[in-house]
Each structure stands twice: as C-alpha cells, then as structure tokens.
Amino acid sequence: MFKKIGHSEIAKLLSEWSKESTVLVPTRADGVTTWAKWDGRDVSFLDWYRNTVVPPKSFLLPMLEEMFRFQKGKDGYSLELPPSDGRKQVIFGIRPCDARALAIIDLVFREGYEDLYYVNRRNNTTLVGLACTSPYDSCFCTSLGSGPGDARGVDLMLTTAGDQLLIEEVTDKGKELTAGASGLGKAAEADLISAREAVELASRKVTRQVDLKDTDKALLANFEKAEFWEDIAAKCVSCGICTFLCPTCYCFDINDEMDRQGGARVKSWDSCQFALYTRMPMENPRVEKWRRVRQKVSHKFLFYPLSYETTGCVGCGRCIRRCPVNWDITQVLNSLTAKVA
Amino acid sequence: MTIADTSQRPRFFARGNVYLPHIVVIEKVIEETPGVRTFHFNFKDERLREEFAFQSGQFAEYSIFGVGEAPFCISSSPTRRDHMEFALQRVGKVTNALHRLGVGAEIGFRGPYGNSFPLDFLAGKNLVFIGGGIGLAPLRSLIWNVIDNREKYERIDIIYGARSPADLCFKYDLETWGKDSSVNMVTTVDRGDKDWTGKVGFVPAITEQVAPSAKNAVAIVCGPPVMIRFTFPVLAKLGFTPEQMITTLEKRMKCGIGKCGRCNIGNLYVCRDGPVFSYAQIKSFISSEY
C-alpha cells in the first residue's frame, strides 16, 4: 500500500517509466508553468512547482486534434482515422484537484456514446499525484470536499514526508508503475504521520472558502432573474480564460480543414463564454453576456449536481488567478447563498 | 413511460468511432421554397440500407467534407424505407454548401441520434400537430408514421403555417393530408397573396381559433422558437397540461451525442436527452434558454 522514495531517486524512477511511457512533468518555459515531456534529467520542479497554467486535461482533450482525414477519389470519399499511437503516458505531479477534474470529465465522455479519442487516451494514462505543499491564495479545494492530499482520482499519490516522498498505491494501474521499480523503500509509521502532517499544514493554507450547501437551490431560484445575473456578469469581458484553463471544462468545436493532402475534420476547444458558441444562423439563445455567465456557473453548480450528483468544480482556482478582471467565482457563490439565506 | 427514456431507441452503429460518418448518396433534390430544399438519400453501403433503423423524431449529423457538419432531423417516416429524407433551409456555411449539391453527390451521415416521439404514449390519443415553416420536417416523419398506422390513433389535427404561401414547405404532403378525410388539416400564412384562399394569421392565433380539445389529446409542436414560445400558452389556455405538450427542439448541436456542450437547456442536452421534450421537462428553463 505505502512505499517511499528519496528525492534523489526520483530521476531514476522517471527514467525507468520513460522506457515504456511518455512521462510528463511540470516545467517552466517562456515564463509559463506548463507540462512537457520529461527531459531525462531535471527534477527541480519538485522544489518550485505549485500548479500549471494550462491544466493537464490538454493531454487527454488536446486543444486541437485531427479526428479523421478524408479524401475524394475515383469511387467517392474515403475516410481514414489517425493512427492510434497507443503509447502510455504518465502525468507525474498532477495535483489532486486536476486529477479529480478528470474523473468529472469521465462522467461525460464515458457515458452513452464513448468518445474514443478521450477514452483511449484516458485508458493509456496513469496519474501520479503530488500532494500540494503551497497552495495558492486562490485555491478553494477544501470547500469542495477535497484537499491538498486528496488521493481520489490519482493512481499513485506522492506526499512529502520529511526529505522523502511517501507513495500511496491507490489503484492497480498505480501498482503497475511501482511494481519492480527501483529505489522504493517500505514506508514506516513515522513516514505516514509525517506525510499526514504535511497535508494538514497545506490544508490550513487553503484559506479561501465557499459554502456550497444551498448553491444549487439558490441557482435554481434565481435562474430567471436577469437583473441579478447582469449584475454578476457586469465586469466579465467574455474571454475564454476561465473555461479553457478550467480542468473540468471540456466543450469543443468540430470543423473541417482543407490542406494540400486533402482534408481533415478537427476537434478544438471551445468556450460557453463566446457569443458564437451557441449561435445558430437564425437564433442565438445566449447572445447576452449574462446568459453565458449564468451557463458557466449553473453548469458547474446546478446542472452537474442534477445530472451526476457532483459539482463540476474542483476548486483549483485557475479561473480566479488568471481572470483579467478578477471575476471571482467564490465571491459569486458566496453572494448567491447569502441571497437565499 | 417518460419521453426522456431513450433506452429503446435506435442508435448510431458506428464501427468503433462515433464521430466517423457513413457515406450517403443524394438521390433526389426537391425545391420546397426558394430557401428550403428536401434531399432524398440512401447509404452507399448496401448492407447499411438494410440494417439501418431509426424512429420518427431522431436526427443525424450531415456533413460536406471540407465544409463541415450540421444537424437535421430525418424528415421521412421509418414506415417508408426505400430512401430517407432531410430538409433544410439555406442559412449558413454548411446549408449553403448543401444547397449547391445535386443528385449523386456524396455526403457524410452519422446518426440516428437523440430520442424520438413517444409512439406508445401517443397511441389511442387525439393528436394535434402544430408546425411552422421548416418546423414541419420532424413532424412530417411522425405524421406519415401515424397515418400509416392510422388505426392506432384517434382524431388527427394538423395546424401548419408559414410566412407566405410561397414559404409553405412540403406542399405535396399538405395537399395529400388535406384530401385525407381522416385528417383535419388547417393551413395558414402570416400574409396571403391574391391567390391565397386559406387562413391568414400566426400559428398561435390560428391554434386558438381552431381550439382543439385537450381531452385525451397530445399536442406536438415544432417551428421557430418564437412560435413555440407563443404556442405553449395558447395550448395551456385550451386545457393542455405540460405533459400533453410535446416539442422537438433545434439547437446548435456539433457532436450530436452530448459531449461538445452547447445544446443544453438546463441540465438536459437537446442532442442527448431530446430533441423531443415534453413541456413539463423543460419549463423551468425554457423561457430564457430557448
């Protein structure tokens, strides 16, 4: 169940995993913390990494993806699926919030008709979680029943225990990674205690709080109140940052593109905050900004609970950190419940 | 049964990947109005012609390779399976391109998607079909279905309107139904011309005039959103309960299978949970989301 590893052994471990899988780690490029294929050496991210700007969902739902290619020949059209690479990937250092977010996307993409682009990648992906030690002031995961050490959603969970990392084998997929890996030791009771303390310390740093007890009720009660939503949406500038950087937002667009070799149908990220997102030639149900803001908030905190009995938010705080006008979802949620109370 | 119960409906049989369309061939093009055309089509693959099944009310994603995909209902009836039909108004990039196609052209087709009209629920009832403009397309599939099984249903009223006589779609069907003594057909236009002898007035107003009885009846409404919005209150006034009002909705449906996110009304996705809804299902969200 529990193992441990010293910091100095991590590079060796990643090297071993790199033989069979693409190992993705946090890195910094052009001033942006992002994910990249591990370069085979650098594990310094363990010291500085808090979370990435773009969430790791981009490795399961790429920003841009060719669905299939088409070509017109003598006998009409022929379609060709992209070669499935089938290569395994390990996302090393995923934060608990982002891992839980993938479990939320699973609800949509695995239900009914499976989206094989997502599902195949998801099946080939192993999530190695890294418990947070320094959450941002915009994080609010603890209000969503989670926290810096939450292991639900990951396959392996790594938690700082002194100068070592405690490894919890959460799933069978995780065990496959640790099986036969070198440099792993057995965790002692003291390591577990030390890890628990580290998580508790981190949890206390998550100071932003929301009360979600009556949020769904408040949203339903105020759903039709245009003025109320206009107020909430007033300063929003309708960019796509909050949705594109949201680890649970999955909306996409489908377009055809022609090139010299023929054409392709491509899937790319889309956002409910864009006015054209719902536009039909004759009608657009969400022309007004407040309707789009209402959709974003309601989708996560009313529609998700109605359909899946979970909220569609994990409290990673990216939408707060990166919003160019500091539109703060926690402020909105708290004002909602205050309104109902 | 509820309308949202979709477990029994025919599903797209994709071989593996649900986004990969089948190839269908256009067999006939009918100019319904200056902006609306009906396309008759069939699968290129012989086997699919046999195996393919759908129900009235279901829709599909049609695509022109290199231009894009758009959703339209299957406007023909599953009781008449020598070919299938869809009808569309020329309004945007994909529909413009579709209107340029002629007989023999190949397009992509994936479907059928969505739920369908609840035939079991409709059996033994008086049916009131209320359609506007191209909104007759999905109703038409059901109307033919019902007429081909006429003994299963009671009284049939059809109220159909368009902006002008020239904008009436499926005139050949309107004529046939008008002559059918087992159907009460009312056609109206917003504005008539010198040859027009039928009714003049908006569909909701004409519905109020025709005043179909709500007793043992179900109203099935489809048309432009503004027509739907004004027809429901009229029906309510006539005594129809929200469960007795059924509509089929159109939204921007890119994926057709509840993934891409844009066609929701509340927590329901038109493509996944619809397009057929009872008013009872959507009334808490409809006034501002549709």
Next chain:
Amino acid sequence: MSEQTEFEPKLVGFLCRWCSYAGADLAGTSRKKYPANIRIVKIPCSGRIDPLFVLKALRLGFDGVLVSGCHPGDCHYITGNYRARRRLALTKKFLEYMGVDPRRIQASWVSASEAGKFTDVVTAVTNEVREAGPNRLFTEEKEKRATATA
C-alpha cells in the same frame, strides 16, 4: 526537385479594374511580354484591398503579392487609392517586423495606358520575389525540413 533548378515564384496581383487591370490588358493586347508568374485578381479599386487578402495569399503559399491601383489623384472613387496606401504601408512595415521579407509585399501605381510600366513592374517584382526565395512562412516545421532535404 533539386535546389539547383531555378525557383519560379508564384505571385498574386490584385489590380484595380479602372487602371492597372486595364493596363495589364493593354500590355497583353499590345503583345508586351511580362513574366507568367503572376495570377491576376481584379478588384473594384485598390481601396478594396484588405490586409487579410495579403496575409491569406501568403498563407496559401504565394511567394509574393502585388497590389496595383490608380496614380494618386486619379482614383475613380476619389480617395480609394490613398486609403490603400495607408493600409499597405502599414501592412508591409508591420509584416516586415513580424518576419516577412518586404520583397514579398509590393505595390504600384499603374494607369490604364501604362502597359509598359505594368510589364516593368511585374518583371521587377518577379525578380525581387525570386531573390527572396520560396515562401515557407506558414509551412510546418516538418514540411520545411522535408522540402529542404528533398
């Protein structure tokens, strides 16, 4: 294709119908020779030119773009060519800053009677674009490598 084979550039010419297009026509009817590298698009006025056209032409792989209109003061619509001048000057300078060889974006004033000037302009522009080499601005890195080693 080896690198030694002389590169023949492809150009698109957006010509005002009132002057430069007529000038090109005159060049044709008076049997003046100009390089066949240019594909001509007739536009109602040089003022119709949108930086989007220039960029799209480069995106489509044209090696150079020529916009040609009436001489200052002669615009059929009075001011269209002055507006074109502002737009093009800015487009050219800005694209140069972005990294587009300025030789790829060219402009000229050619009247309906200047068949000779038209052939001179096209010849000069074609030569300059030939020197600038093939436009690989928008090709993918892997395609660039493929063409380089081919």
Next chain:
Amino acid sequence: MPQLQHEARALLEQGKVDYILGFEPGTLKFSTTPLITKNKEDCARLVVNPFIANNLSVYLPKLKGRLGIVVKGCDSRSVVSLIQDNKVARDRVVIIGVPCAGIIDLDKIEQLVSRERDEIDDIVRQGDRVAITLGNGKKEFPLVSVLADNCLACETPIPKECDILLDPTDTLVTDPSAGQQRIQEVESKSVEERWAFWEKQFERCIRCYACRSVCPVCFCERCFAEETEPQWVSPAPHWQDNMSFQIIRSLHVAGRCTDCGNCERACPVNIPLRSLSKKMVDLVDELFDYKAGTDKSALPLMASYEADEAEGVFR
C-alpha cells in the same frame, strides 16, 4: 482615495451619471477589479493605486446611460478613440482622470524576488523606489525595475481629455528606452529569425481571445476571426491561425491602440503581445504622424489620408 470617492458619489447623487466605472480592491493580493455600479454607497470602495491596470473603457460601448469612468492617461486616450469611432458619445461620459504614476508589473516583481504574488507580503511604492516585504525581510528596488513596460514608455500619464482631474499622488518615472527594449530585441533579429521567434510564441496560444476581450478598441460586433464565409482563419489553434489572427488584430487596432498594455497582461500564456501593439503604435506615428486618441475631432487613422505620405511603398 477620498477625493475620488467623493467626486464619484457626487456624480451619482446629482444624477449626472447612471453608472460609475472605477476600481475597487480585488480578491487577490495586489489586485484591483473593475467596479461598475449605480449605487452611491459602493463609491466608498473606489481606489486608486499602482495596481489599477485594467482599461475600463472596454465597457463603454455596451453600457447604456451616462457613465462616469475612472481613467489613467492611456485609458483616457482609448475613450477618445472610441469617441472618434462613434462608439460612445462625448456627452455620455464623465471622464474622471487619474494622473497616473505608473502601474506595477507583478510579473517583474515575481521575477525580482523569485516568489509568486500571493507569497509576497507587501509592496509599497515610495517615490522612485519600491519596497517589497517577504516574511521578515524587506527589499528595495528602483521603481523603474518594476513598472510595466508600457508605463516606462508612457508619454501621456496625465489624462488630457477629462472632466474631473484628480490630484496627483506621485509622479511617473519613465524610462523610454527600457520600455522599448523588448521591441528592439525583436528588431535586432534577421527577418527569418523574427518569424521563427513569433512562430514559437504563437505555438502556445490557446485562442482564449482574452487579448481581444480586454481591448477597448476591439469593439467589432463580429470579429473577422469568426467569419465563416469566407473563413479567414481557422477557429482551431494552429500557430499559423493564431499568428494570422494577431497580425490582423494588430492592423485593426492601428491608430486606436494607446499602448495600455492590457492585451499582454491578460494573456495567460505570456505571449509578448505588447511587442506587437507598441511596434504598431510606433509605425503609425512614424509613417503618418498620428497618435491614437489625442484628438476627439480627428478622423480615425484608416478613415483618413494625406495626399503625400508613405509614397516609398509604391512603385
């Protein structure tokens, strides 16, 4: 900032405006957030500080009624530019000018102290220096090392077009060459290197359109990037399309952009967008002797011309 609060409140009370657009403290450290209100009590929350980065004129075209707007020098020029484009009528706005002493660039501070903004305890501007508190330690830096690039290059810190001019709190310390540095870095490259540089930058664009959304002069009802017939750029984020979008956007805002720096500030993936917008500002000045938003009665740049200009481009 009692003076601002007082003035804003008076405008609402006297019915001179329907809305006040200003800044209030944000929910993150060292942040401010737009305050758009009809309620005079809210005016007590208005602030002016070195973090009022947003250009509030972005809200003008869509808000109805008479608007009292708090502007810095660059923002006031955006308002003028919107007036020139008939996007807002002069008599519909009451312009409250802030004599701007410069906006502090938190990215620069993060780099200087190797800490992210939420880990910093305090940032205090003192004249031409800035003091940063981290735990028990306090570090001082010259102000010019933490001011935003566009502020270093600012020529109009004091709003000219305004109805109420607030008292200055501090004076702006500029350093034009420092503000131009990153543009010069691009210029010093060869043409090929430049293209390669931008290609690399736009590879990471996620097409969130924040640059467009925060830009007051990107006011089109429908952006060319969303046209489908013809489709000029793909909605999918290929670097070629990302770059094409930004090139054309830059050209569309030419003569309107006042170098407020908000496109670059909004970009979540750090694309140096000001290196484009400032270059455009310079080109417009150099070619046409035109400075955006300095004359409300002037025609927009692209709607006017001079008989003799830019001839060098034509054969």
